[in-house]
Amino acid sequence: MKSRIGFFDFTGCEGCQLTVLNLEEELLELLELVEIVEFREVMSGQCDSLDIAFVEGSICKPGEAQRLREIRAKATTLVALGACADTAGVNALSHFRDLKEMRREIYGGDHPPVVTDIPRPLSAIVAVDYRVPGCPIDGREFLTVLQALLLGRPPQLPSFSVCVECKLAELPCCFEREQVCLGPVTRAGCNALCLAAGDRCRGCRGLIDNPRSGPYYSILEEYGLNEEDILEEFRTFNVPGRGGAR
Numbered sequence: 001m002k003s004r005i006g007f008f009d010f011t012g013c014e015g016c017q018l019t020v021l022n023l024e025e026e027l028l029e030l031l032e033l034v035e036i037v038e039f040r041e042v043m044s045g046q047c048d049s050l051d052i053a054f055v056e057g058s059i060c061k062p063g064e065a066q067r068l069r070e071i072r073a074k075a076t077t078l079v080a081l082g083a084c085a086d087t088a089g090v091n092a093l094s095h096f097r098d099l100k101e102m103r104r105e106i107y108g109g110d111h112p113p114v115v116t117d118i119p120r121p122l123s124a125i126v127a128v129d130y131r132v133p134g135c136p137i138d139g140r141e142f143l144t145v146l147q148a149l150l151l152g153r154p155p156q157l158p159s160f161s162v163c164v165e166c167k168l169a170e171l172p173c174c175f176e177r178e179q180v181c182l183g184p185v186t187r188a189g190c191n192a193l194c195l196a197a198g199d200r201c202r203g204c205r206g207l208i209d210n211p212r213s214g215p216y217y218s219i220l221e222e223y224g225l226n227e228e229d230i231l232e233e234f235r236t237f238n239v240p241g242r243g244g245a246r
Helices: 015-021 025-030 064-074 083-087 089-096 099-107 139-150 162-168 213-222 227-235
Strands: 003-009 034-039 050-056 075-081 130-132
Touching (some): 025 139, 075 083, 075 139, 089 227
Parallel strands (some): 003 050
């Protein structure tokens, strides 16, 4: 029997689901192995049980937490798809703004949409089995994670930093261009895509396990960053204090 999988979205841009759809030929081949039973962007309908649920977006609005719990209850395996689901992503930046003022600024009018005061990752609401990090995700990595799940193996994310991929690609170091880069402490797996395009790493894939933060902070201080500057660099995708599963 084919594994039954579903894709679900909460507060986010849905770019990670679009990345899956952009796999095109690979996605067609995938349909020979799995049955997609829920995917709002391409089909209607719902189901009562799932082998794997891929969930994108952070939890920001009333009712989203309960809907997530319902998805968790009917899915054998739940995978956080992308930075918003994994770490709350850029949505969590609202933690540093006055929420009412921000809603008026973004939506205008006297009655802007209601959101919670702190956008949360999926793991703050339910147990998350695995994750596909990134903003957006890497399509090849998604296929690798899915393949492992279909074979009954736990997916393995890279344990080394983006710096390794950057050096393998022989890209110039951002610090040599006087640009602050989070590559030394960010999990690899993106093939240093942003750096190859001339940008810097902003940490969308989250921190590696046990990063050597002390030496890295020393480097940042050498480039003139104080404690608040360093925190500001990490806040885009790695706001601390988001809590664990419950």
